[in-house]
Amino acid sequence: GQSLEQPSEVTAVEGAIVQINCTYQTSGFYGLSWYQQHDGGAPTFLSYNGLDGLEETGRFSSFLSRSDSYGYLLLQELQMKDSASYFCAYHNQAGTALIFGKGTTLSVSS
Amino acid sequence: GAVVSQHPSRVICKSGTSVKIECRSLDFQATTMFWYRQFPKQSLMLMATSNEGSKATYEQGVEKDKFLINHASLTLSTLTVTSAHPEDSSFYICSATAPRKNTEAFFGQGTRLTVV
Numbered sequence: 001g002q003s004l005e006q007p008s009e010v011t012a013v014e015g016a017i018v019q020i021n022c023t024y025q026t027s028g029f030y031g032l033s034w035y036q037q038h039d040g041g042a043p044t045f046l047s048y049n050g051l052d053g054l055e056e057t058g059r060f061s062s063f064l065s066r067s068d069s070y071g072y073l074l075l076q077e078l079q080m081k082d083s084a085s086y087f088c089a090y091h092n093q094a095g096t097a098l099i100f101g102k103g104t105t106l107s108v109s110s
Numbered sequence: 111g112a113v114v115s116q117h118p119s120r121v122i123c124k125s126g127t128s129v130k131i132e133c134r135s136l137d138f139q140a141t142t143m144f145w146y147r148q149f150p151k152q153s154l155m156l157m158a159t160s161n162e163g164s165k166a167t168y169e170q171g172v173e174k175d176k177f178l179i180n181h182a183s184l185t186l187s188t189l190t191v192t193s194a195h196p197e198d199s200s201f202y203i204c205s206a207t208a209p210r211k212n213t214e215a216f217f218g219q220g221t222r223l224t225v226v
Contacts, residue, residue: 031213033213033214033215035215040220040222041219042203042217042218042219042220043154043203043215043217045215045216048213048214050213087153087154091213095142095207095212097144097159098144098154098156099156100155101153102152103152103153105151
């Protein structure tokens, strides 16, 4: 079957670092992506890992280990505006739809 | 980045009526678009893949006669919820990937459908 597992909720304070883990089980795999969604809004792209290793984009980094079917999103220097839902997702193959995990709700407090 | 526009953003309709939602790629051509449904505090569930010039591919459990998808041009896909019922109330979102950048999906703003 196909599944992605990630924690349902994470809380942190401003300025902290948070890591959101994602494990997956799929029949096909074309890289792991991360999306952010604020309440009532559309998902926005954060990061993509096609190969093993770390990708860094500003305060956000993402990691993938294909042999472990595991990835994570690392958020540094947290800000209140980072409070949102974060989804890991994958494509079965190039050009196909994204399959989303259940999402992690991040709450950042002052 | 590429822009996907979805309209309307909110709609309220009576039970038994039909509602059409439009999804447009504004600055690129999308031979394939995707339709998702999201209930409050839940994940995005893929409903169907919309293919320009051919029939949509529906996910298991999604009624194709209830959720009609038309992809008549390279920049427009429509989702029509037919004979809507209160249980169809949800957030519907479309997405597309731009040519030569298929690792990033661009999403429309979403449509909040309320059936009363």
